[in-house]
Amino acid sequence: MRTLLVLLTLASTALAGEKRTLCIFDISGANGDTFTQAKQMQTAAVAWGVEFELKPYTSEKAAADDFRAGKCHSVLITGVRARQFNAFTGSLEAIGAIPDYDVLRTVLSQVQAPKNAQSLGSRLVQGDFEVAGVFPVGGVYLFVNDKSINSKEKLAGKTIATLDYDKAAVVMVDVAGASMKAADITTFAGMFNNGSVQACYAPAAAYKPLELQKGLKSNGGVIRLPLAMLTVQLIIRPKDFPAGFGVKAREFALSKYGEMVAIAKKAESGIPASYWIDISGGDRDRYEALFQDVRVRLRDKEAVFHKDMLRMMLKARCAKDNARAECAAKRE
Amino acid sequence: MKRSIVLALLASGCTGTVGSMLSNGAVEVTAPYTLGTEDFGMACASGVAFGNFLMAYTPFTDAPHRANVAGASSAAMCAEADAFEAELRRLRALFEKRPLEAEDARITEQNLHYLAAIRNHSAFKSLVITYGAPGELDEDGKLACPDLEPGEVEQLGFLLGLSSGVLAVVHDRQSGARANVPMDIPPAIRRATGCFADTDWWGMPASLRSALELSLPQDDVPPETSWAALAGAAEKGAAAGMSLPRALYIQTLAAQGRLDVACAEIAKHAAWEETAAPPAQYRLLDTYARHLIRHEVNKLWTEAKGHRAPPTVMACPESNAAPDAPPDTPEQLFGD
Numbered sequence: 001m002r003t004l005l006v007l008l009t010l011a012s013t014a015l016a017g018e019k020r021t022l023c024i025f026d027i028s029g030a031n032g033d034t035f036t037q038a039k040q041m042q043t044a045a046v047a048w049g050v051e052f053e054l055k056p057y058t059s060e061k062a063a064a065d066d067f068r069a070g071k072c073h074s075v076l077i078t079g080v081r082a083r084q085f086n087a088f089t090g091s092l093e094a095i096g097a098i099p100d101y102d103v104l105r106t107v108l109s110q111v112q113a114p115k116n117a118q119s120l121g122s123r124l125v126q127g128d129f130e131v132a133g134v135f136p137v138g139g140v141y142l143f144v145n146d147k148s149i150n151s152k153e154k155l156a157g158k159t160i161a162t163l164d165y166d167k168a169a170v171v172m173v174d175v176a177g178a179s180m181k182a183a184d185i186t187t188f189a190g191m192f193n194n195g196s197v198q199a200c201y202a203p204a205a206a207y208k209p210l211e212l213q214k215g216l217k218s219n220g221g222v223i224r225l226p227l228a229m230l231t232v233q234l235i236i237r238p239k240d241f242p243a244g245f246g247v248k249a250r251e252f253a254l255s256k257y258g259e260m261v262a263i264a265k266k267a268e269s270g271i272p273a274s275y276w277i278d279i280s281g282g283d284r285d286r287y288e289a290l291f292q293d294v295r296v297r298l299r300d301k302e303a304v305f306h307k308d309m310l311r312m313m314l315k316a317r318c319a320k321d322n323a324r325a326e327c328a329a330k331r332e
Numbered sequence: 333m334k335r336s337i338v339l340a341l342l343a344s345g346c347t348g349t350v351g352s353m354l355s356n357g358a359v360e361v362t363a364p365y366t367l368g369t370e371d372f373g374m375a376c377a378s379g380v381a382f383g384n385f386l387m388a389y390t391p392f393t394d395a396p397h398r399a400n401v402a403g404a405s406s407a408a409m410c411a412e413a414d415a416f417e418a419e420l421r422r423l424r425a426l427f428e429k430r431p432l433e434a435e436d437a438r439i440t441e442q443n444l445h446y447l448a449a450i451r452n453h454s455a456f457k458s459l460v461i462t463y464g465a466p467g468e469l470d471e472d473g474k475l476a477c478p479d480l481e482p483g484e485v486e487q488l489g490f491l492l493g494l495s496s497g498v499l500a501v502v503h504d505r506q507s508g509a510r511a512n513v514p515m516d517i518p519p520a521i522r523r524a525t526g527c528f529a530d531t532d533w534w535g536m537p538a539s540l541r542s543a544l545e546l547s548l549p550q551d552d553v554p555p556e557t558s559w560a561a562l563a564g565a566a567e568k569g570a571a572a573g574m575s576l577p578r579a580l581y582i583q584t585l586a587a588q589g590r591l592d593v594a595c596a597e598i599a600k601h602a603a604w605e606e607t608a609a610p611p612a613q614y615r616l617l618d619t620y621a622r623h624l625i626r627h628e629v630n631k632l633w634t635e636a637k638g639h640r641a642p643p644t645v646m647a648c649p650e651s652n653a654a655p656d657a658p659p660d661t662p663e664q665l666f667g668d
Contacts, residue, residue, distance in 0.1 A: 028547045029587035031502050033509065043422065043438045047431035053635075056589040058546070186549045208515035209548055263509045270514070 019053040020240060023072035025060040027185065033263060034232050037135055038076055041234070041252060048248045050241060060185070067235065074132070074236040080166045082233040083304070088123040089131045089233055091309035094298070095172050096291025098229040098313060101261055106316040108134055108257060112250035123308060124246065125238060132246045133234035133253030137203055138264025139226030143192060143212055144199045147221040151283045152176060152290050161188040161200040168304050172294050203230050204267040221277040225287060296331055351389025351396055358386060358399035364485050368612060370619045376413065379406025397458035401493040404458065408451035408499065409620065415444035416627045420634050427638040446507035452500035453513050459493035466494060467520030477527035491533055494521045495540060518544050534574040535565030543584045566597065573610045575601060579621035586628050594628065595648035601625055602646035
């Protein structure tokens with residue numbers, strides 16, 4: 001017993017004395033928004049007994065691969081890329097599942113509130129990995145080069161620049177009857193701007209730095225219906241961190257919700273009003289039905305989305321608007 | 333009544349003339365003089381002290397904007413230097429595991445980044461008023477550039493104004509995007525560097541363009557090409573006695589996590605510093621560049637050892653330096 005105590009003490013001392021590497025994907029490296037958030041996390045973590053060493057990555061794949069290979073103790077990557085480490089929070093970006101920031105706040109609060117840590121335990125810790133924070137980046141919107149592409153029927157046959165490592169996006173494009181052109185984060189804007197695709201999807205934050213107005217030209221637009229809510233997620237190996245670190249880190253991430261969403265909303269207001277395409281009620285319903293079909297297929301047939309997360313998001317949508325048809329149908 | 337209107341018109345006309353004279357004096361006399369000095373603190377303090385004095389004339393004439401390009405960017409250097417100090421304080425507090433001190437330093441750092449962002453943005457907005465929006469195309473579809481002679485000090489001012497636009501964005505993002513600096517500035521500046529030959533101004537236009545290419549996710553230029561251009565500009569700058577391109581190269585390497593190469597470049601800079609002779613009329617820019625490189629070194633030292641690098645040391649701390657060379661063999665040590 002005494003030996004065990006000594007060993008435990010030694011182990012915790014070693015843990016406290018060593019730096020934990022946090023590999024951060026940020027397209028702008030150490031000058032970007034995600035890295036800036038990580039610095040805040042680094043400062044807060046000192047009080048929890050963790051000394052982070054921050055390492056910027058401009059390639060998300062490299063950050064995820066280095067984490068998997070054990071070169072980083074933790075990693076900050078988008079939810080789509082984090083899905084390989086945790087299917088539960090990796091389903092937060094499920095297409096059309098979070099239609100607005102109210103629903104996003106509800107879901108992220110439930111996922112990250114310390115009081116729910118026990119109930120969510122096995123969902124947040126899967127295998128060797130734990131989700132230790134989810135930061136919102138903002139809504140992902142469809143940019144089209146022709147405003148008349150304003151319904152799901154009119155999307156059929158169009159070519160969309162698609163991130164091919166995201167299986168959910170590939171299925172979505174297929175179900176919509178559109179064709180995909182494989183793209184990555186460095187190529188999609190060029191494809192849209194030079195007219196080789198008719199549509200692409202991106203968070204509003206991409207609009208100005210990537211000059212997507214060149215692809216929109218005078219006749220294009222941005223459909224005001226979030227295809228997904230992009231998040232950045234902190235994934236850790238809990239064995240490398242003190243007990244309870246995940247709970248504290250998630251609570252910290254939740255406290256940053258307002259700050260991050262304010263940045264996202266600023267970016268959205270930077271897109272000129274004339275570009276926004278509002279979808280009429282009927283078309284919106286058809287889009288939402290299509291999104292739900294895709295989510296259910298990706299849950300049941302492709303095992304991409306986690307059923308509990310889809311259910312949580314359904315409940316959050318219905319908590320805001322119980323009149324939605326899906327609230328009675330409960331397919332998710 | 334008529335008399336008072338006439339007097340007011342005369343007064344505003346005189347005020348505009350005074351504003352123009354002051355601005356011309358600042359651009360044609362003060363700026364060249366200041367560029368030749370090496371007291372970076374005095375130069376940035378002058379920007380702070382004279383900024384409002386000059387810009388107070390803008391209701392009567394646009395002339396002060398021409399001087400404000402350099403003035404506000406100098407003022408931003410003060411805020412940037414203070415932000416750097418707050419950053420070192422944060423890193424020191426992290427090293428000593430003092431969370432409250434670290435948090436206070438981090439908040440201070442963000443506030444100072446905000447100040448640096450609004451001052452740099454002011455310089456960039458003045459550049460737009462004086463020379464037109466950079467990176468735009470003219471009626472013939474060609475890149476529109478101001479009519480400035482290569483080698484002319486005002487052309488350097490235009491280049492520094494473009495750099496201010498980039499710095500405005502960089503500081504704003506680090507402030508938490510509080511200064512609302514538009515994110516379409518970087519791609520416009522990237523295009524506007526085409527107004528210069530790559531050989532102009534110690535390779536700085538190529539440096540600036542390449543650093544922007546690496547921070548914007550576009551695939552029209554392969555990253556290896558941009559890195560090679562940054563490295564080439566660093567050498568070109570060093571050969572001309574100017575460390576500004578190397579400073580930008582080191583900053584970009586550090587920001588993208590390539591610390592091994594950054595440390596190798598810092599070592600090159602250290603060797604170069606011993607014999608370097610910056611052009612006398614631009615000493616201030618070289619001093620500023622050395623200050624930027626010194627800050628990168630200080631950050632690494634503070635993370636590794638809890639304090640900045642000693643003033644005589646221009647090198648990464650041991651933990652960040654490239655692996656040591658293999659030990660000498662007995663043959664190497666004692667052989668013929």
